[in-house]
Amino acid sequence: AQKITQTQPGMFVQEKEAVTLDCTYDTSDPSYGLFWYKQPSSGEMIFLIYQGSYDQQNATEGRYSLNFQKARKSANLVISASQLGDSAMYFCAMREMSANAGKSTFGDGTTLTVKP
Amino acid sequence: DGGITQSPKYLFRKEGQNVTLSCEQNLNHDAMYWYRQDPGQGLRLIYYSQIVNDFQKGDIAEGYSVSREKKESFPLTVTSAQKNPTAFYLCASSIVGVPNTEAFFGQGTRLTVV
Numbered sequence: 602a603q604k605i606t607q608t609q610p611g612m613f614v615q616e617k618e619a620v621t622l623d624c625t626y627d628t629s630d631p632s633y634g635l636f637w638y639k640q641p642s643s644g645e646m647i648f649l650i651y652q653g654s655y656d657q658q659n660a661t662e663g664r665y666s667l668n669f670q671k672a673r674k675s676a677n678l679v680i681s682a683s684q685l686g687d688s689a690m691y692f693c694a695m696r697e698m699s700a701n702a703g704k705s706t707f708g709d710g711t712t713l714t715v716k717p
Numbered sequence: 718d719g720g721i722t723q724s725p726k727y728l729f730r731k732e733g734q735n736v737t738l739s740c741e742q743n744l745n746h747d748a749m750y751w752y753r754q755d756p757g758q759g760l761r762l763i764y765y766s767q768i769v770n771d772f773q774k775g776d777i778a779e780g781y782s783v784s785r786e787k788k789e790s791f792p793l794t795v796t797s798a799q800k801n802p803t804a805f806y807l808c809a810s811s812i813v814g815v816p817n818t819e820a821f822f823g824q825g826t827r828l829t830v831v
Binding site (some may be wrong): 633636638643644645646648651653692694696698701702703704705707708709710713 | 757758762766773818823824
């Protein structure tokens with residue numbers, strides 16, 4: 602079964618508007634971390650934001666926030682005030698405490714295009 | 718500055734040749750990973766290693782081999798048995814046992830079979 606599901610292959614947003622990228626996950630491990638990465642066309646993976654399974658508050662990092670709904674097993678990324686430089690592929694990932702060697706499981710990604 | 722260095726950035730391979738992709742980290746991370754990414758797709762785990770001289774197969778290990786002789790280094794060899802090796806390869810490292818730490822990635826190697 603897919604552990605990380607990103608149901609939006611592609612998304613468009615107007616510059617300066619907010620956009621939500623969806624991510625649902627599946628795990629039976631009570632201790633896990635959820636991550637979002639940005640991959641521009643150059644290929645490098647840029648870490649954006651982290652949410653721990655025991656965190657009471659939603660994570661925020663600048664224009665990025667994570668809408669964490671534990672009961673629904675969702676961890677959606679919200680980007681506020683979109684910029685042209687936000688156009689990239691975005692990956693949701695999960696690390697379970699029980700995972701061998703701390704390996705992460707990645708979703709298939711969402712390609713975000715910001716329109717001027 | 719600490720980080721992960723992958724080389725080369727671009728690599729061309731002839732049919733039937735083995736090629737080795739380099740990955741070096743100076744973050745003192747125990748765990749290292751190799752991922753394959755096809756155009757427009759997600760990351761698929763090839764091999765991973767938690768300690769020196771030990772490594773495990775990921776989801777798509779066939780046609781690949783690795784070694785971990787030093788903590789800092791985790792080279793990936795794409796063998797002639799890999800039928801469709803053209804892809805983007807990413808190396809990553811992380812701390813083990815602390816789930817709130819992110820993986821650090823190299824810049825990637827784009828391999829093309831010619």
